[in-house]
Amino acid sequence: xxxxxxxxxxxxxxxxxxxxxxxxxxxxxxxxxxxxxxxxxxxxxxxxxxxxxxxxxxxxxxxxxxxxxxxxxxxxxxxxxxxxxxxxxxxxxxxxxxxxxxxxxxxxxxxxxxxxxxxxxxxxxxxxxxxxxxxxxxxxxxxxxxxxxxxxxxxxxxxxxxxxxxxxxxxxxxxxxxxxxxxxxxxxxxxxxxxxxxxxxxxxxxxxxxx
Numbered sequence: 540x541x542x543x544x545x546x547x548x549x550x551x552x553x554x555x556x557x558x559x560x561x562x563x564x565x566x567x568x569x570x571x572x573x574x575x576x577x578x579x580x581x582x583x584x585x586x587x588x589x590x591x592x593x594x595x596x597x598x599x600x601x602x603x604x605x606x607x608x609x610x611x612x613x614x615x616x617x618x619x620x621x622x623x624x625x626x627x628x629x630x631x632x633x634x635x636x637x638x639x640x641x642x643x644x645x646x647x648x649x650x651x652x653x654x655x656x657x658x659x660x661x662x663x664x665x666x667x668x669x670x671x672x673x674x675x676x677x678x679x680x681x682x683x684x685x686x687x688x689x690x691x692x693x694x695x696x697x698x699x700x701x702x703x704x705x706x707x708x709x710x711x712x713x714x715x716x717x718x719x720x721x722x723x724x725x726x727x728x729x730x731x732x733x734x735x736x737x738x739x740x741x742x743x744x745x746x747x748x749x750x
Contacts, residue, residue: 542638543675543682545705548621551618554615559604562591563602564597581626586612586680587626611717643669644718648716649661657695660678662718668731676718681707
């Protein structure tokens with residue numbers, strides 16, 4: 540579990556093919572490497588990966604074909620900056636929102652302001668039921684608040700500090716991004732989808748379980 544607050548930036552050093560996927564080597568600052576021991580969970584641009592090796596300057600993670608297909612991690616150029624977040628510890632402040640590190644889909648930056656203003660992203664229509672104004676969304680692992688949304692787009696307001704401290708500073712329209720919907724929205728959408736086809740669930744939604 541993560542919070543979507545990015546405090547570490549890393550660099551993609553290498554991506555080598557392996558049976559069933561690939562292995563990434565990611566250079567990272569020392570304070571992140573302290574949390575990247577073998578078996579540790581680290582979110583990389585919003586995708587939860589497991590550390591399989593670490594040394595004094597970088598750590599490595601194996602990616603399945605599923606992860607390569609559903610995220611941007613298989614297409615990023617070597618040297619690309621990466622958002623890194625170690626797993627949440629009990630007692631850590633929850634400054635963003637609960638982020639599972641399970642990427643739902645790849646979206647795209649549509650437009651960004653020259654200075655301050657709204658950033659507009661494209662999203663697959665299947666994420667629309669889980670996206671709402673004032674709700675949360677994770678964009679490349681960053682916890683953001685939705686300002687407005689349609690069936691295949693949403694906007695967010697970004698302060699200069701967030702842009703400066705993340706890889707968003709170098710992002711241009713057309714660039715792909717990993718998207719994770721608000722987990723609350725995910726379960727509400729699922730319940731509503733089942734409600735029309737499940738009589739018991741419909742009764743529960745109306746008044747709870749009754750004998």
